[in-house]
Amino acid sequence: MSVTKKDVNYVADLARLKLSEEETESLANDMNQILDYMTTLEELDTSDVEPLEHVIDLEYRLRDDKAKEPLSHEDALKNAPDADTDYFRVPRVIE
Amino acid sequence: MSSSVNDNYEAVIGLEVHAQLLTESKAFAPVSTEFGGSPNTQVSPLCLGHPGTLPVLNENLVRYIIKMGLATNCDIARKSIFARKNYFYPDLPKGYQISQYDTPICHDGHIDITTDGVDKKIGITRIHMEEDAGKSIHDQDPFNTLIDLNRAGVPLIEIVSEPDIRSAKEAYEYLKRIKQIVQYLEICDGNMEEGSLRCDANVSVRPKGREEFGTRTELKNMNSFRNVERAIDFEIERQIELIESGGKVVQQTLLWDANKMETRMMRSKEEAHDYRYFPEPDIPPVVVTDEMLEDIKEELPEMPDVRKQRFIDEFDMSDDDAQTLTEDRYLADFYEEVLLHAGNPKAVSNLILTEVLRTLNDRSIGIKEFPISEERLAGLVQLREDDKINSSAMTEIYNAMLEEEKTAEELAKEMNLVQVSDTDFLEPIVDEVIEQHPDEVERYRNGKKGLIGFFIGQVMQRSQGKANPEMVREMISDRLEQE
Numbered sequence: 149m150s151v152t153k154k155d156v157n158y159v160a161d162l163a164r165l166k167l168s169e170e171e172t173e174s175l176a177n178d179m180n181q182i183l184d185y186m187t188t189l190e191e192l193d194t195s196d197v198e199p200l201e202h203v204i205d206l207e208y209r210l211r212d213d214k215a216k217e218p219l220s221h222e223d224a225l226k227n228a229p230d231a232d233t234d235y236f237r238v239p240r241v242i243e
Numbered sequence: 244m245s246s247s248v249n250d251n252y253e254a255v256i257g258l259e260v261h262a263q264l265l266t267e268s269k270a271f272a273p274v275s276t277e278f279g280g281s282p283n284t285q286v287s288p289l290c291l292g293h294p295g296t297l298p299v300l301n302e303n304l305v306r307y308i309i310k311m312g313l314a315t316n317c318d319i320a321r322k323s324i325f326a327r328k329n330y331f332y333p334d335l336p337k338g339y340q341i342s343q344y345d346t347p348i349c350h351d352g353h354i355d356i357t358t359d360g361v362d363k364k365i366g367i368t369r370i371h372m373e374e375d376a377g378k379s380i381h382d383q384d385p386f387n388t389l390i391d392l393n394r395a396g397v398p399l400i401e402i403v404s405e406p407d408i409r410s411a412k413e414a415y416e417y418l419k420r421i422k423q424i425v426q427y428l429e430i431c432d433g434n435m436e437e438g439s440l441r442c443d444a445n446v447s448v449r450p451k452g453r454e455e456f457g458t459r460t461e462l463k464n465m466n467s468f469r470n471v472e473r474a475i476d477f478e479i480e481r482q483i484e485l486i487e488s489g490g491k492v493v494q495q496t497l498l499w500d501a502n503k504m505e506t507r508m509m510r511s512k513e514e515a516h517d518y519r520y521f522p523e524p525d526i527p528p529v530v531v532t533d534e535m536l537e538d539i540k541e542e543l544p545e546m547p548d549v550r551k552q553r554f555i556d557e558f559d560m561s562d563d564d565a566q567t568l569t570e571d572r573y574l575a576d577f578y579e580e581v582l583l584h585a586g587n588p589k590a591v592s593n594l595i596l597t598e599v600l601r602t603l604n605d606r607s608i609g610i611k612e613f614p615i616s617e618e619r620l621a622g623l624v625q626l627r628e629d630d631k632i633n634s635s636a637m638t639e640i641y642n643a644m645l646e647e648e649k650t651a652e653e654l655a656k657e658m659n660l661v662q663v664s665d666t667d668f669l670e671p672i673v674d675e676v677i678e679q680h681p682d683e684v685e686r687y688r689n690g691k692k693g694l695i696g697f698f699i700g701q702v703m704q705r706s707q708g709k710a711n712p713e714m715v716r717e718m719i720s721d722r723l724e725q726e
Binding site for chain 1: 283284380388
């Protein structure tokens with residue numbers, strides 16, 4: 149199986165990325181190389197190996213269910229490209 | 244459509260229910276989940292999707308979903324992982340929702356429902372943890388969409404049923420059962436109108452006897468229990484009609500329009516959903532230890548069926564009455580709390596099942612909004628039990644208690660309804676009534692015993708309703724029989 153430029157464009161579209169013709173081509177090449185490498189790994193027998201879900205093997209500590217002081221309303225809106233006094237403002241989503 | 248055509252088809256329905264959890268803080272950030280705060284005041288950098296932030300899982304999200312899993316006979320995965328569900332929408336600032344994909348924490352369970360007296364098991368495929376998105380407001384600003392991120396990151400559980408449901412009514416019963424369970428567990432308030440319980444339905448039809456499923460549609464936007472039932476009924480009819488007229492069901496998402504009572508197509512998206520799930524790298528696998536599981540099992544409350552049976556056994560209640568009282572956890576709690584203050588279970592359940600339920604119904608409120616406290620209501624029951632008021636006075640005082648924050652005893656005195664059982668007070672009234680109605684006395688003595696009610700009524704009226712009717716009956720019948 150090899151990655152086509154169409155595949156790259158599809159994924160780029162989902163990620164809202166705009167790629168030039170050259171970028172599309174070079175990414176398709178990169179992806180194919182990665183997949184080729186993976187096929188080498190496939191030669192190993194991994195039937196006894198647990199899937200690795202996380203690279204750091206640690207026992208996860210859960211957080212106590214307590215609410216703390218939130219971000220101030222001013223700080224929350226401060227970095228927004230557009231906002232009114234209460235809300236973040238974005239281009240109209242539905243017609 | 245004729246029912247004979249409908250009888251040739253069978254509906255196959257699966258429900259996806261989202262329940263917003265009653266945690267104090269969000270799923271991955273220590274920020275309040277309280278409903279109704281001013282816009283964008285319950286947020287942290289994490290809720291806003293700022294770079295450099297890390298999610299830290301709320302213990303109660305895990306505990307609550309395990310409770311739900313245990314209450315719905317699920318297997319609990321000892322190790323489960325979170326996944327990122329990637330899509331772009333302005334109320335999802337991170338660009339992905341943290342959810343679970345191929346290792347839900349609860350799976351392979353079931354609940355029991357009863358529809359028209361028939362019991363049935365509905366399978367639960369999975370229950371998984373995820374976070375809510377923010378709120379988009381489209382109708383306040385003519386040119387923009389406004390975003391409130393207070394709800395972003397509020398913990399949700401998604402309960403996915405097997406396609407075991409065969410009618411809109413079964414779907415309704417299933418949903419009611421889910422609501423009852425989350426309320427008993429106190430993990431969600433179960434309010435569909437306010438969106439703390441949300442339901443999507445996958446609906447398809449097939450000719451009876453066929454194994455394979457028909458093409459399904461997904462119904463959304465059903466924001467009450469009745470609307471779920473109506474929308475599914477409508478969609479089943481629509482699909483059958485379509486097939487009967489030679490058409491084909493198209494797989495699509497439909498919105499229920501409660502005003503027009505019909506489903507309509509959601510604006511179709513440019514591309515098919517492709518969420519590109521992958522393991523959430525910021526949250527290590529969630530491990531459920533034996534100790535944690537045992538601890539949670541111990542915290543489980545008495546569940547509806549067990550409580551119902553206890554009410555039947557302990558309070559000598561009918562099946563129907565016990566069913567009604569335990570349907571809503573808070574009503575059952577209310578009943579038991581009143582009982583702590585007033586001794587007679589039968590008297591308490593009678594009052595709740597008649598007057599109190601009527602009030603809740605008339606005012607369209609839940610027991611939590613009921614204006615009379617358990618103690619005050621117990622006072623009313625006790626007053627009647629002690630024979631200090633008669634039953635019609637009880638209703639009058641009850642109605643007054645709905646409006647005024649006073650005890651039953653205070654109101655009984657104020658309204659002059661304290662029952663008089665004093666013969667010195669009642670005797671002259673009885674004498675007067677008998678003297679003034681010689682004809683009725685004659686007819687009574689000639690065998691028309693039913694007239695006793697007339698005499699009692701007269702005495703009650705003249706005592707302004709205060710007389711103890713039992714006593715009056717005794718006094719009158721004594722007088723009329725002896726002479």
